[in-house]
Amino acid sequence: MIHKFKLGGFNALLDVNSGGVHIIDDLTYDLLDNVEPPFEEKCPEDVVRKLSKMYDSKDIEDCYEEIVSLYNDKILFSEDDYEKYALSAVASPIKAMCLHIAHDCNLRCKYCFASTGDFGQGRMLMDYETGKRAIDFLIERSGDRKFLEVDFFGGEPSLNFGTVEKLVEYARSQEEPHNKKFRFTVTTNGVHLTDEMIDFINKEMYNVVLSIDGRKEVNDRMRVRVDGSGSYDRIIPNFKKLVEKRPKNKDWYVRGTYTKYNLDFSNDVMHLYDLGFDQISVEPVMADPSEPYAITEADLPRIFKEYEILSEKIQKIRDEGKFINFFHFMIDLDQGPCAIKRLRGCGSGNEYVSVTPDGDIYPCHQFVGITEFKMGNLYDGTFNEEMKDMFAHAHVYNKPECKKCWAKFYCSGGCNANNYIYAGDIHNAHKLSCQIQKKRLECAIMMKAVKMLDSAE
DSSP states (O other): OEEEEEETTEEEEEETTTOOEEEEOHHHHHHTTTOOSSOOSSOOHHHHHHHTTTSOHHHHHHHHHHHHHHHHTTSSSOOOOSHHHHHTOOOOOOOEEEEEOEEOOSBOOTTOTTGGGTTTSOOEEOOHHHHHHHHHHHHHHTTTOOEEEEEEESSOGGGGHHHHHHHHHHHHHHHHHHTOEEEEEEEEOOTTOOHHHHHHHHHHEEEEEEEOOSSHHHHHHHSBBTTSOBSHHHHHHHHHHHHHHSOTTSOOEEEEEEOGGGSOTHHHHHHHHHTTOOEEEEEEOOOOTTSTTOOOGGGHHHHHHHHHHHHHHHHHHHHTTOOOEEGGGOOOSSSOSOHHHHHHTTOBTTTEEEEOTTOEEESSTTTTTOGGGOOEETTTTEEOHHHHHHHHTOSGGGSHHHHTOTTHHHHTTOOHHHHHHHHSSTTSOOHHHHHHHHHHHHHHHHHHHHHHHHHHO
């Protein structure tokens, strides 16, 4: 399988199974529209005749020979070596947990998938005992895995920060007895961050996700406080302080959401960059199409163009010798994730689970509140191993649309929650998400390929 596309004045060719990327000329690009394996010894006469209206016949024949040579060397149209890993996929020990420390929030974001923080289950905070049981559950279910991850999530974790501190202390006390090492993450809207919270976060949290949508008018249209006022002016100083004090060896990024109201979201990325934030993620809202802010297929041409604009802006910054990292343009054309990671992505419901304030266990934070996906409860000791096994086998070869898609080894079948919520089944591709993801991948591939080409020259 191959995929080719034009972007930024270049022609790119991706060999899907090997991951090889080639910058090709117009003749090769057009010829590949007309030939495919099994190849004949010479270029078919009808193809030569068709393309000779634009290209020299001898050049066409030479180009054909080169394509055949690349095919014989298993560089183009390479065989799929991944399916064998999918067929042997098994349930894995749990290594990561999203701990819903607060089903409450000090914002009322209009696009919030979590019903403004309570996930439709009523506002509540996780107590220490439930959190302790969750840590014990993760240790027990982690098998031989040494490194475990806990993401303090909400709602807004700062509303229950005392419990966060106590749970970090408890988890640290369990590391040596169980030969484990915890990595903590916190996701915060920044409204109630204090200096003491910032210091604790920068000491203990391996990663920090800072939620902001970009320009003041964009952020304050959707991310409003309980009284309806905007949050931008409150959170920017807090985020700047956290980032300025953050150790260089610890991760962080600002994460925004773009909607129909700001399809010029490259300006929000640049706004965040100009504020001093150089680790940035801005993602499309996923919502019922009837919502006024929802993105629909009619918006895709504008969104695709905006990603191209964004890639150009980012490349210009890098050409000036400056640093910026846009989360969705991160791609590794050399090694990439391991085979299993490529096939089933984030590991929701298998390697990764979420725990609510009352101890319910779900496949991930986006499934919380969907009763048919409740996997168990920490207090009654239940855990649905059959559901875990189902998620373990939710890989790209068990998703019909994904199996034949060129992007499958990069998106790993997409988000299982979005697939279920918007396409009816975790095995069905959510096409809107897919199309946006594929455009981002094309931009990322082209940026990396052109950089490698420049280096070679």
